[in-house]
Amino acid sequence: MKLHKLILNNFKNFEHFEAQFHPQVNAFTGNNGVGKTNLLDAVYALAMGKSYFGLTNRQLIRHGENFYSIKAVFQRDNDTYEVLLKYREGEKKSLAVNGKEYTRLSDHIGLIPVVMISPYDRDLISESGETRRRFADRLIAQYDKDYLNNLIRYTRTLQQRNSLLKYFAANGTFDATRLETYDESLARYAAVIHAKRQQFVQSLAPLLAEKYKHIAGTGEQPGLTYRSALNLTDARELLHKNIERDRLLQYTSDGVHRDDLMFTLNGHPIKKFGSQGQQKSFLVALRLAEADMLFSRKNDAPILLFDDIFDKLDPQRVHRILDYVKHRPFGQVFITDTHPERVSLLLEALDRQAGIYEL
Numbered sequence: 134m135k136l137h138k139l140i141l142n143n144f145k146n147f148e149h150f151e152a153q154f155h156p157q158v159n160a161f162t163g164n165n166g167v168g169k170t171n172l173l174d175a176v177y178a179l180a181m182g183k184s185y186f187g188l189t190n191r192q193l194i195r196h197g198e199n200f201y202s203i204k205a206v207f208q209r210d211n212d213t214y215e216v217l218l219k220y221r222e223g224e225k226k227s228l229a230v231n232g233k234e235y236t237r238l239s240d241h242i243g244l245i246p247v248v249m250i251s252p253y254d255r256d257l258i259s260e261s262g263e264t265r266r267r268f269a270d271r272l273i274a275q276y277d278k279d280y281l282n283n284l285i286r287y288t289r290t291l292q293q294r295n296s297l298l299k300y301f302a303a304n305g306t307f308d309a310t311r312l313e314t315y316d317e318s319l320a321r322y323a324a325v326i327h328a329k330r331q332q333f334v335q336s337l338a339p340l341l342a343e344k345y346k347h348i349a350g351t352g353e354q355p356g357l358t359y360r361s362a363l364n365l366t367d368a369r370e371l372l373h374k375n376i377e378r379d380r381l382l383q384y385t386s387d388g389v390h391r392d393d394l395m396f397t398l399n400g401h402p403i404k405k406f407g408s409q410g411q412q413k414s415f416l417v418a419l420r421l422a423e424a425d426m427l428f429s430r431k432n433d434a435p436i437l438l439f440d441d442i443f444d445k446l447d448p449q450r451v452h453r454i455l456d457y458v459k460h461r462p463f464g465q466v467f468i469t470d471t472h473p474e475r476v477s478l479l480l481e482a483l484d485r486q487a488g489i490y491e492l
């Protein structure tokens with residue numbers, strides 16, 4: 134998939150922005166704060182229906198205005214997709230492809246495969262399991278609709294179950310049978326989610342090892358494992374086992390909503406024992422593995438969004454990444470950098486043609 138054209142109105146710092154892109158590499162350059170990252174976020178939002186940074190629709194509206202719109206023309210082989218994402222205060226967000234509006238935003242996920250590589254990726258290592266679950270969910274959802282549907286239903290049912298637990302506590306009542314009306318469907322969705330996450334980790338781990346070797350150029354072994362209560366217990370049994378505790382806590386204490394991914398290097402948690410450089414290499418490797426996985430599952434090269442990554446890595450690693458990208462049939466790449474000269478050098482190294490946009 135390639136992004137051919139982008140038009141923004143009142144999106145973040147842009148009152149109006151319009152550009153046509155090169156099919157291979159595009160670079161946004163300019164000082165801090167000019168909106169380079171915002172442009173990548175606009176592309177991401179068109180693919181995933183929401184901001185990469187978890188911003189609300191209101192926060193995406195240019196200060197002082199009351200709507201934003203992001204419009205783009207994507208091309209894949211001979212097909213053209215005109216995607217329009219818009220939001221006006223007080224109205225529902227709307228997403229349309231070729232003039233046809235989706236009734237469910239989730240139906241759009243996966244049409245435009247995209248991978249963002251950003252300085253915020255460090256959160257994947259430093260933050261809680263929620264961040265890593267979101268990483269897995271967003272990736273799997275892009276190639277597996279059934280996964281996304283189960284996840285949406287699971288989340289909704291979980292909220293209902295939690296509300297009931299709160300209701301019981303507030304009213305000093307309890308009815309196990311009523312609680313268990315949720316458990317059957319919850320367990321069914323959980324089993325699908327668990328099985329698909331397991332397959333996901335199994336496929337991603339070897340890709341991660343391959344990319345890491347390439348980037349770090351060392352024999353260290355990165356590891357990726359899946360931690361879930363459902364690795365040992367069946368979902369229905371788990372809910373049943375935790376009833377007393379859930380009743381006390383007034384929420385569902387365990388399940389796939391508490392799953393986590395463990396990142397290791399030579400068997401040790403990378404968060405505790407990895408150096409800065411090792412952690413960065415791990416994260417870039419993880420993202421490149423993500424891109425590979427999307428590519429093979431969707432038979433479509435994802436759009437790569439590289440935000441400031443060359444600012445954060447030593448020249449040797451950057452060189453290895455470039456070398457890697459150069460020898461892969463990646464689709465289209467967008468990079469941001471404060472230094473136009475560095476971008477020119479980079480493109481020379483890539484031996485790629487490019488469009489350069491100075492903001």
Ligand SMILES: Nc1ncnc2c1ncn2[C@@H]1O[C@H](COP(=O)(O)OP(=O)(O)O)[C@@H](O)[C@H]1O
Binds near residue numbers: 144
């Ligand atoms: N809703 C908004 N309205 C107006 N300006 C915004 C909004 N959100 C972010 N900005 C501005 O966007 C700029 C940051 O853009 P960013 O893409 O992060 O810059 P860069 O990546 O080029 O350093 C800041 O100046 C910030 O104030």
Ligand SMILES: [Mg+2]
Binds near residue numbers: 169440441469
């Ligand atoms: Mg930036």
